[in-house]
Amino acid sequence: MTDAQQRAAAKIFAKNWKDRGYEKGDSQIFWVELLTTVFGVTDISQFISFEDQVHLDHTSFIDGYIEKTHVMIEQKSINKSLTAAIKQSDGSMLTPFEQAKRYSSELPYSKRPRWIVTSNFKSFYIYDMEKPGGDPEIILLEELEKEYYRLQFLVEEGNTNLQREMEVSIAAGDIVGLLYDALAKQYVDPTTERAMKSLNILCVRFVFCLYAEDAGVFGRHGMFHDYLEEFDAKHMRKAVIELFQVLDTKPEDRDPYLEESLSAFPYVNGGLFANENIEIPQFTEEIRQLLLEKASADFNWSEISPTIFGAVFESTLNPETRRSGGMHYTSIENIHKVIDPLFLEDLNNELEEIRQIPVQRTKEKKLKEFQKKLAGLRWLDPASGSGNFLTETYISIRRLENVVIKELQGGQITFGFDGSSPIQVSIDQFYGIEINDFAVTVAKTALWIAESQMMKETEDIVHMNLDFLPLTTNAFIVEGNALQLDWENVVPKNQLSYIMGNPPFVGYSLQSKEQKNDILSIYVDEKGKPYKTAGKIDYVAGWYFKASKFMQGTAIRTAFVSTNSITQGEQVAGVWKPLYERFDIHIDFAHRTFRWDSEASLKAHVHCVIVGFSVANNQDKRKIYSNGRFKEVKNINAYLLEAPNEFISNRNKPLCDVPQMITGNRPADGGHLIIENEDYEEFLLKEPSARPYVKRLVGSTEFINNKKRWCLWLVGISPSELRKMPMVLQRVEACKEDREKSPDAGRRKLAETPTLFREINNPVSFILVPKVSSEKRRYVPMGFLDNNTISTDLNFIIPEATMYHFAILTSNIHMAWMRAVCGRMKSDYRYSANIVYNNFPWPTPTEEQKQKIEQTAQAILDARALYPDSSLADLYDELTMPPELRKAHHQNDIAVMQAYGFTKGSEAYKSEAACVAELMKRYQQLCTQQQNKKEQ
Structure with missing residues (x-):
């Protein structure tokens, strides 16, 4: 089904099931209709089972179970709460999710669900059991037309396959780590540059050989293992050197008297075994056992994911080296958050539309044109690391090509393509820049492994053998500093289609002298002088600047993963203003802040954003992704909001006539x-x-x-x-x-x-505003204090502030502004006087409105006073907030909105994003008025 067809089906399904749904009578019909009409399941009786028995202290029944995708369903009647506990037959109180978890614990391990879905016909609560303790994703039936894709896991077996690939790849990384450590001990001095480089190359060669024998690339399974087994540890070094020489020599150039065990190996090419001057130490019994048993006999390398494994393989490097370079490794799921909206969704949709063409001749013509288009695209990752973005992109594009090949073949055994191979997409369409030599080698190897795996998938379609060796293609991954290299020397920009990746995350305060110099040499104005703010921006910004400059005059589109700091606080103006003013960029899509977990052995818990941007005309609506959902918008500004392109800069005094905010006492x-x-x-x-x-x-x-x-x-x-x-x-x-x-x-x-x-600073009376507060609170707790209390410099204080000022600052309007423009400490709010407070556009209420606002402010303080034993943390926890306080804040919010003229039906009243957009317009007007006064 195409996206359009699925969207239409989801709309009809939601309409048909609106305001209906009885647990006992409608559950099975509901799920059968959802799976067949919206997700195209054909053999439904074999796909989902209902009322499977599970034995607790009594017999219970699972409402629904999908074995192929490991999904358990717990269905409740319409209007039943999905979070409230329900009394069970044994007297216990369990929520629907807890009920399903109890069923899960009694199932055989292989049948335990990856996903638990609870539903009441109006909502779907989705729990990912790979993230225990995590909050559920929630999809509303009424929004299914827009969000049907978030239920794709119901029918996609890839989710479970990916989990298996991940486990195998991480286990492979552990083996490489053991081998790396054992070999390192044998070097006379493993700290020399030659020894370290040799060790890295040696590990890469072993990995390729281990993969090649398991994947059948060498011709016979177990060839590498059987060859090494002939030698004891003392003679293994010489045997390995001879094997590497053979793998790098064409059959016609080899010694005709070679032993059969060596001559049987194919010629590899590609430069992987070309350097015969690498330093190879003597082998030990430990190394021999690792290679023959743990790495070979006990492990199947053909099951690894080259995307994941490339990153895990690189984790054999010194962790300190990785940290100082700012490298973090991206999961496949997060790679797709970049590449799907950048290009893959459009390509998928284009292919699906072609497949729906009823006239066979027209369809074949379009399919061939589409395959040619795929073969003509070019990608650059200017911080490629172990190549996981390039590898996953190659795999995704080749899978599209395999669909084309299958369609063109039409199910026939005989193959009708011109030429020796039906494959046109090649890894030489992929370009990278990477500063670490080992990572460059790993990236190329990961792409070769990916090429081998995808060739096997093509062989299964066309029923013919395709030669993988000798290697005839090569990814163009250049070793060097991407901020110092001319990218046009890597790939001409008139040939490039997309730039993508996750450049290093290094905050401006943590940058080395060399990194600071890189940024100062990149972020320069038309006269070649560094921008004033260039010394206070993150290292990743250098890639944004170079990409923006590189894209000039082209249709190239770019997307980078970055720490969220470049879209918050004072960095926004420093990073983005030059890009908008110099290069006229626009943001095409964005993922707002999310926690990014990697596949590396040292997991990186980083709060990230993804920004897709370009300079070419973009007629499509732009998309903002947040918490698994997306919204189509007309514009995305540098704060990743649907709002005008404003830049909130440091301001020493308030924009409006309000008291000065100062720092507490250090x-x-x-x-x-x-x-x-x-x-x-x-x-x-x-x-x-x-x-x-x-x-x-x-x-x-x-x-x-x-x-x-x-x-x-x-x-x-x-x-x-x-x-x-x-x-x-x-x-x-x-x-x-x-x-x-x-x-x-x-x-x-x-x-x-x-x-x-x-x-x-010890004023008679003041409002205290904490500098840092949890993002989980709707309101930053503020309060009045007097001169019997001393505030430290971890707070801001506003001397002589009134009840009116307190009301505005603690309103949802000021909170919305704060959330949009403040900096973050991880994901917590980091309030700023110069950014948040001094730039805030205050309202101009009537006297009557002002009196009302002061009354609602007093009501907030009165509601707090009802709970003298509770801290502000207790009072402002969303779970424990007293109803009196919640009501008082609600009344204050309404009063402040009225002062801004945000009436009940207005967009600014209904949506925080629309509210911020309106505030930014007012900010723009106030700045203009202020500038005009200066000029007069």
């Missing part, structure tokens, strides 16, 4: 002026005269979690009073000594005033 005291709560009582017992000088101290953690901490606030104390308190004097002396020892000149200067914090 102690800079070595901890000596701070009194921890466990020491508080004893300190005052021994030094009672100090009580007037002890004040509550709050950072963001203390404020939000109501944790008690104290400090000595000695502003204005007389010397005679200070000398009467020996314990206080002792702490002041320790503070002085700490500051004097500091390598920082500014801190040493503070030793002249050891009684004081670095800052001494």
Whole structure:
């Protein structure tokens, strides 16, 4: 079925099942119709089973089970909650998901589900059992027309196959690691450049041989194993050297008197065995056993995924080297988040439309044109690492080509293509740039393995043998620094179709001197001078700049994985403004922040975005992906919002007429002026005269979690009073000594005033805003404090702020603005005075509206006061938020919206994205007005 057909079928299905659904009478009909009409399942009775028995302490029945894709279904009646616990026959209380999990635990291991789906006819809750404890994905029946694709796992066996490939590939990586370590011990000095390079090449060659014998590439299964088995450890080194020489020699050029065990090996070509000067150490019994048993006899290398294995293979490198280079390895699922919207979805749809053509002659013509189109595309990954983007793209394009070949063959045994091979797509369509020489070799090897695997799939279609060896194609992966190389020397831009990849993640504060120089040499204006903000942007930005410049005058489209920091806070203007103004780029699609887990042995938990961008005309609607869903929009700005292309820059003073926000007080005291709560009582017992000088101290953690901490606030104390308190004097002396020892000149200067914090901001009344707050909270907790409390520099404070200011700042409108433009610490909100507060466009309410807003603000404080024993963390947890507080915030939100003119029916009222878009328009207007005033 085409996408259009599936979408139409999903629309009809949703309409037919609207407001109906009884658990006992309708469940089976519901699922049969869904699978057959929307997902094209034909032999439905063999595909899904209903009411399978499962034996607990009594006999229960599984509502639905799909064995091929390992899906268990727990169905409830319409309007039944999918999250509330239901009383079971044994008296226990279980949610539908917990009920299904209990059934799962009683099944044989091989039958346990990968997916559990709970449904009440109106919603589908999808639980991925590979991510235990994770929140379910939720699909609403009414949105099925747009989101049917998210249920594709119901019918795609690839999900379970992928899991198997992943397990095998990671196990293969473990074997390589053992072999690598055992060989390294045999080098005289494994730390020399020649030894390390030789060791890497040696491991790559062994992997290729192990794969080639299991995949039948060498001709006979077990050839490599059987050859090595003839030699003991003492003679194995010489045997391996001779084998490598043979693999790199054409049959006609070989010694005619070679032993049969060597002459039987084919010529490989491709340069993999060309360097005969590599350093190969003596072998040990441990190495021999690893090669013959663990790596060969006990393992099948033909089952590895070259995409995953390439990344895992590279994990044999020193982990410190990997971290300093900023490399992280992408899962296949995340690779497809890049390549699917970049090109693969369009190619799939184009092929499906061709397959639906009823006139055979026309269809064959279109199929051949489409295959030629596939063979003419070119891809570049300018940070290719172990080649997983290139490898997965090659596999995906070859699978499309295999569909074409199958269609053209029409099920006939005899093959009717011109030429010796039906395959036109080649790995020489793939280009890469990679700074690490080992990764370059791994990437080429992974592509060769992928080529072999896809050739086998083609052989099964055409029923003829195709020669894989000698290698006749080669991926053009260049070793070098992508930010220093001219990409046109790698691939002419007029031949290139797509740029993609995941360039290194290195924050600007963590960059080496060389990396900083790279960025400063890339991010330059038309006069060749670095932009002022170039020193404060992430390393990945260099790839965005080079890609934008490279795409000029072409139809090339680009998509990169990046840390989310380049779409947040002050980096947005620094990274993106030059790209928009210099190169006129536009964002075609984007995945908003998601946690990216890799397949590497040291898993990288990084909060990422994916940005697809180009300079060529883009007539298609643009897509924003978030939490597994996408929305078609007219424009995507650099904050990855459906909003105008505005850049919120650092501003020292508020854009509107509101009080100045300042940072709290930095102690800079070595901890000596701070009194921890466990020491508080004893300190005052021994030094009672100090009580007037002890004040509550709050950072963001203390404020939000109501944790008690104290400090000595000695502003204005007389010397005679200070000398009467020996314990206080002792702490002041320790503070002085700490500051004097500091390598920082500014801190040493503070030793002249050891009684004081670095800052001494202690207004009579102020609003406190934590600098960092959890993304799980709808509202950043803020509050009023007085001069009996000292705020640290982990908070911002607004002296002389009023109830009106509090109401606006704690409203959903300000929260929406904050979420859009603030920076992040991992995924938590990182509030900023210069970005968030100073650029915020405040409303201009009437006097009546302002009074109403002040009343709703007071209601929020009153609702909090009802729960004096609860911290702000308790009060603002979405699960435990009291109804009185929720209602008070809701009323405040409405009052603030009215002040902005956001009426109930307006888009800004209904959607946070639309609200932010409107705020950005107002921001633009205010900036223009301010600029006009300056010019007058």
